[in-house]
Amino acid sequence: MSVRHFVGDQSVANTPDQDRGLAYGDGLFETMRAHDGDVHWWPAHWRRLERGAHALGIALPDRARVRHEAQALLDGAGGVLKLIVTRGVGGRGYAPFDAISPHWIVSRHDAPPAAPADGLTLRWCDTRLAVQPALAGIKHCNRLEQVLARAEWRDADVDEGLMRSTEGDVVSATAANLFVLHDGRWTTPAVDRCGIAGVCREWAIDALQAREARLAVTEVEAAEAVFLCNAARGILPVARLGARVWRPHPQVAQLRRRLAAEHPAFATEVA
Amino acid sequence: MSVRHFVGDQSVANTPDQDRGLAYGDGLFETMRAHDGDVHWWPAHWRRLERGAHALGIALPDRARVRHEAQALLDGAGGVLKLIVTRGVGGRGYAPFDAISPHWIVSRHDAPPAAPADGLTLRWCDTRLAVQPALAGIKHCNRLEQVLARAEWRDADVDEGLMRSTEGDVVSATAANLFVLHDGRWTTPAVDRCGIAGVCREWAIDALQAREARLAVTEVEAAEAVFLCNAARGILPVARLGARVWRPHPQVAQLRRRLAAEHPAFATEVA
Structure with a gap:
């Protein structure tokens, strides 16, 4: 497993303190199958992420930047790529206002086992x-x-x-x-x-x-x-x-x- | 705001990657009023935390150690002390097994405004x-x-x-x-x-x-x-x-x- 963190368009080393994802589960994720360094269903995953971001009022990072970082992490390989986008740090208690820069995490994982032949x-x-x-x-x-x-x-x-x-x-x-x-x-x-x-x-x-x-x-x-x-x-x-x-x-x-x-x-x- | 992180009984610098609290909201929290360096309702907060840990099957850190760290963070002052306890890192996907060391975070915040006199x-x-x-x-x-x-x-x-x-x-x-x-x-x-x-x-x-x-x-x-x-x-x-x-x-x-x-x-x- 390898992982990279970002806040807005900045690379960061870790999950920031007071991230609303950790405090309240205030975020979204996608678990995507990768192959040869890319995610075949990327458009569908991003569409669902957009629907979730609209429902929760979470700002998304730049789509092209996320895909670029995902491809850099995959480095030509396959497996599973996970993307988490949290609302980020900010707001007062549950109030989500002023949490303007999302925290996003891309991580690469081994491919899961194939479906067993006998079901x-x-x-x-x-x-x-x-x-x-x-x-x-x-x-x-x-x-x-x-x-x-x-x-x-x-x-x-x-x-x-x-x-x-x-x-x-x-x-x-x-x-x-x-x-x-x-x-x-x-x-x-x-x-x-x-x-x-x-x-x-x-x-x-x-x-x-x-x-x-x-x-x-x-x-x-x-x-x-x-x-x-x-x-x-x-x-x-x-x-x-x-x-x-x-x-x-x-x-x-x-x-x-x-x-x-x-x-x-x-x-x-x-x- | 000041904050300290622990995994089990070890102090750590940040939220670990793949923390289940961030991935799934797989954790509990307490928001406690502090005064003169201690939490007056500590027993009641810990009791509720225990009920939640039992319901979710989350291992709690050592109670005396948490209170010690909370008091160290308060350093004689008041305000609000927040404790988050996540299931920690581990398991496969949603399966929570083998996530044995909880990640816990104590943070100190200013006291909230007093109740307005007119309601x-x-x-x-x-x-x-x-x-x-x-x-x-x-x-x-x-x-x-x-x-x-x-x-x-x-x-x-x-x-x-x-x-x-x-x-x-x-x-x-x-x-x-x-x-x-x-x-x-x-x-x-x-x-x-x-x-x-x-x-x-x-x-x-x-x-x-x-x-x-x-x-x-x-x-x-x-x-x-x-x-x-x-x-x-x-x-x-x-x-x-x-x-x-x-x-x-x-x-x-x-x-x-x-x-x-x-x-x-x-x-x-x-x-």
């Missing part, structure tokens, strides 16, 4: 996602719900956990979006009340002409096929959810091949 | 508090709702904003708890679904034999008297909420005198 094993999480339309969809840094949900199991045989909202709708996995197939039609949970509008989710909605809707637990368990996705790992077939078992589905395999053809980082993962 | 002016905030029992009551570092609520007004004549839950109940101000008087009985909103169990709130519940209950907007507007409170500023009489005006109430004045008699930092503020 993921999932569980249901007890921790719920609170319904909060003002924060839904954006990838902000208030992530205690995901931390609590992911802390529910240490069993290495369980790969991910599905989360419901406090109202009972299925929303997503702790760190991936969810798609389910019924009667030839793909559905992914709407993220207008809670959850994150993932960049790979956006790609898959377009690729599958999927619909966004509220989704019940029974609709997941009755699905003909299920996959998870995120921008770091791509399309992740699901094989098990508790006692429910799914066989590999040709539509999921086809989608993985399509992603491999469009996104160079995933090309090597599909034989 | 605070409040407004209603549009930003709601999401219902999330798993995080309710504790003072964790996921505070975007409060930041968004406090960003709703820049009018210096408005001192604080009242927040409702997504279900419509009145919960608190952005940075203070709320008490209302009806027929001689004080009520403060329950904080088992959202909101923070404030240390001054706990003191006031005991002092007033107040009840904790769900509270409707109409019950606030119909109250005979209203005050806010927090551990940094004590008891804050409320004079206005939109068009509603309250005259100074003898029970609020009496409570302020009682707090002044019990907590030395507030003794000078009540003539």
